Amino acid sequence: MNAKELFEKIKEKRSFLCVGLDSEFSKIPECLKREQHPVFEFNKRIIDATAPYATAYKPNLAFYEAFGVAGWVNLRLTVDYVREHYPDVFLIADAKRGDIGNTSRLYAKAFFETVGFDAVTVAPYMGEDSVKPFTGYSGKWAVILALTSNRGASNFQYTEDKYGGLMLFEKVIAQSKHWGTTDSIMYVVGATQTDMMTAVRKLAPDHFLLVPGIGAQGGNLAEIARLGMNDQCGLLVNASRSIIFADTSENFAEIASRKAMEIQQEMACLMTEKGLIR
Amino acid sequence: MNAKELFEKIKEKRSFLCVGLDSEFSKIPECLKREQHPVFEFNKRIIDATAPYATAYKPNLAFYEAFGVAGWVNLRLTVDYVREHYPDVFLIADAKRGDIGNTSRLYAKAFFETVGFDAVTVAPYMGEDSVKPFTGYSGKWAVILALTSNRGASNFQYTEDKYGGLMLFEKVIAQSKHWGTTDSIMYVVGATQTDMMTAVRKLAPDHFLLVPGIGAQGGNLAEIARLGMNDQCGLLVNASRSIIFADTSENFAEIASRKAMEIQQEMACLMTEKGLIR
Numbered sequence: 001m002n003a004k005e006l007f008e009k010i011k012e013k014r015s016f017l018c019v020g021l022d023s024e025f026s027k028i029p030e031c032l033k034r035e036q037h038p039v040f041e042f043n044k045r046i047i048d049a050t051a052p053y054a055t056a057y058k059p060n061l062a063f064y065e066a067f068g069v070a071g072w073v074n075l076r077l078t079v080d081y082v083r084e085h086y087p088d089v090f091l092i093a094d095a096k097r098g099d100i101g102n103t104s105r106l107y108a109k110a111f112f113e114t115v116g117f118d119a120v121t122v123a124p125y126m127g128e129d130s131v132k133p134f135t136g137y138s139g140k141w142a143v144i145l146a147l148t149s150n151r152g153a154s155n156f157q158y159t160e161d162k163y164g165g166l167m168l169f170e171k172v173i174a175q176s177k178h179w180g181t182t183d184s185i186m187y188v189v190g191a192t193q194t195d196m197m198t199a200v201r202k203l204a205p206d207h208f209l210l211v212p213g214i215g216a217q218g219g220n221l222a223e224i225a226r227l228g229m230n231d232q233c234g235l236l237v238n239a240s241r242s243i244i245f246a247d248t249s250e251n252f253a254e255i256a257s258r259k260a261m262e263i264q265q266e267m268a269c270l271m272t273e274k275g276l277i278r
Numbered sequence: 279m280n281a282k283e284l285f286e287k288i289k290e291k292r293s294f295l296c297v298g299l300d301s302e303f304s305k306i307p308e309c310l311k312r313e314q315h316p317v318f319e320f321n322k323r324i325i326d327a328t329a330p331y332a333t334a335y336k337p338n339l340a341f342y343e344a345f346g347v348a349g350w351v352n353l354r355l356t357v358d359y360v361r362e363h364y365p366d367v368f369l370i371a372d373a374k375r376g377d378i379g380n381t382s383r384l385y386a387k388a389f390f391e392t393v394g395f396d397a398v399t400v401a402p403y404m405g406e407d408s409v410k411p412f413t414g415y416s417g418k419w420a421v422i423l424a425l426t427s428n429r430g431a432s433n434f435q436y437t438e439d440k441y442g443g444l445m446l447f448e449k450v451i452a453q454s455k456h457w458g459t460t461d462s463i464m465y466v467v468g469a470t471q472t473d474m475m476t477a478v479r480k481l482a483p484d485h486f487l488l489v490p491g492i493g494a495q496g497g498n499l500a501e502i503a504r505l506g507m508n509d510q511c512g513l514l515v516n517a518s519r520s521i522i523f524a525d526t527s528e529n530f531a532e533i534a535s536r537k538a539m540e541i542q543q544e545m546a547c548l549m550t551e552k553g554l555i556r
Contacts, residue, residue, distance in 0.1 A: 024384070066387045068393055069354055100426065100428035110340065114343075123403050125434060145404070151405070157403070
């Protein structure tokens with residue numbers, strides 16, 4: 001899926017919502033824990049309930065790897081389910097991978113070929129040869145960490161370069177945008193970092209941004225749209241815990257659906273105000 | 279295993295060699311490809327052949343994830359085999375993970391509890407809360423990327439901080455060394471980066487360093503030891519392809535054994551010169 005096709009999906013769904021499948025086993029409803037593949041069963045119900053309102057889904061690999069082989073089975077079942085029932089959905093592996101070139105190539109193979117994701121989040125610390133293997137697939141995306149939503153973002157990402165004056169996250173964008181195109185690179189910009197959204201848009205006016213951190217982490221959707229939306233939308237905004245764990249009773253899917261719908265409706269208003277949809 | 283215990287193992291084996299199990303399926307000998315778990319069979323023979331000469335093994339996760347669930351099965355079998363037959367070996371998951379705090383906690387669980395590694399390589403870009411979950415386990419280690427061995431290291435790792443004057447890799451060490459102890463943190467310093475080894479040792483004189491990049495990537499062992507060895511050895515030097523793929527005939531294990539022995543013998547000389555062993 002290229003950027004234009006992604007924008008079309010966003011307009012169809014009137015939503016730039018990405019639902020984060022941070023499906024931590026200990027937090028899923030008790031009634032599912034006796035299933036053979038409890039995390040997959042949970043995901044399936046969350047996906048069925050939220051699919052009318054979500055353009056993208058983003059499983060974070062940690063929640064699957066924590067259970068080793070069994071976790072990977074649940075991940076694989078989830079991806080296959082989405083592909084079969086919701087073929088238009090944009091699927092992001094939140095894996096934050098990155099290694100020397102010949103190794104990153106294998107990670108790209110893992111997520112794009114073996115499992116069949118559309119995009120993978122990539123850590124930029126190791127530079128060009130660690131990122132480029134992810135940008136060489138037609139219709140697939142590297143989602144590069146620029147400015148993350150967590151407290152630790154302040155440790156290194158704001159480091160100001162003595163030569164050139166850019167902060168590290170700006171330097172990451174300024175360099176890495178040449179390692180692919182606006183059809184193969186997105187950037188992660190945390191929803192808690194809206195004061196820097198203008199700086200990001202100055203360097204990457206046309207790139208899609210993946211914005212995690214609304215909901216449980218406290219980011220503000222209207223502010224993100226005001227500062228980050230471009231005329232191709234240019235945003236995928238992620239919510240995880242505030243949707244999938246909004247309720248832990250047997251009604252969890254219904255409540256998740258309502259939470260996703262609330263966000264989608266706010267998104268539709270913001271897109272209408274911007275003139276992207278009517 | 280704490281630092282003192284690791285140093286004891288190094289003295290016993292007269293070796294600070296780490297063998298990288300970058301066991302790419304397409305490169306393993308044809309005679310193994312028909313086995314039920316070909317990568318595990320390959321690893322088993324490599325481990326049996328090199329165990330007299332190696333203190334540590336380091337599977338790089340990419341080579342396993344590339345095959346999804348099947349890859350994780352091969353990884354798990356490999357770790358279980360080492361734990362059963364070579365319980366004293368130090369096992370590093372070369373995974374380069376790192377995520378927001380509550381997520382990194384799950385990665386730590388995956389590698390330390392679910393699979394049973396001694397150490398995990400960790401990417402520092404996301405800062406303190408992304409690293410600390412890995413340093414909170416007694417006897418387990420976060421191996422933090424400081425200066426990597428690849429070409430892309432030059433993109434961001436040498437960025438000079440306008441305030442304080444440190445380069446990014448130095449800033450990573452200067453800050454992160456307070457996120458654990460010399461019993462829970464090591465640093466990755468590429469063997470191709472020996473000109474910076476002195477700067478690393480100035481900031482981290484007592485930490486163990488994991489040094490990849492000798493062999494196929496061209497790093498020089500004697501130079502690494504001269505600049506990086508401390509009086510607890512303080513080094514694990516990794517070789518991967520130059521050992522495990524030295525030969526691809528049916529004699530691959532024998533040749534791998536010889537290659538590992540050559541490195542071990544050079545290491546024994548370097549440790550003797552330093553006065554660490556007799």
